[in-house]
Amino acid sequence: MLGEKETIISAGSHIKVKRWKGCYSHHGISDGNGNVIHFRWNPEKKTGVVTINEISVFSNGNSVTVLPTCKPLSALSRAYSKIGETGYNLMTNNCEHFAEWCKTGNRKSIQTRKAILTLSTIMAFILIQNISFIS
Secondary structure, three states: OEOOOOOOOOOOOEEEEEEOOOOEEEEEEEOOOOEEEEEEEEOOOOEEEEEEEEHHHHHOOOOEEEEOOOOHHHHHHHHHHOOOOOOOEOOOEOHHHHHHHHHHOOOOOHHHHHHHHHHHHHHHHHHHHHHHHHO
16 A cells, blocks of 8 residues: 555556545556546536546545556556546446456446445345334
8 A cells, every 4th residue: 555645656557545434445547657547526517527636636645555457558548548538327337447447448346246235135134124024
């Protein structure tokens, strides 16, 4: 993990920071020059926009974790190709989907999968409890 002052991260690296007391992580791709390409909320457009910001803006004072990237130059090229793109969707096109697509060409979000599994488990538990109560 890197502190906010240690901003030398290789170009094309997939990076993440924990947000909201560690409840979720925000993901992006480093450009190797102290900037990060990521989906960021744009209040004027009322959606997420792929943008490039300094790592201090991206990290918001939190520690940065660098994740493995097999083809960093491909990841960086893909990231640059999406700057300005909108279409953010928490379930199907969020910052983690974006960073994974840049890395691998496949959109996926482990956080989203975990959230769906957790909600499904809670709903199943509530359903079972209600059936038991009725019986």
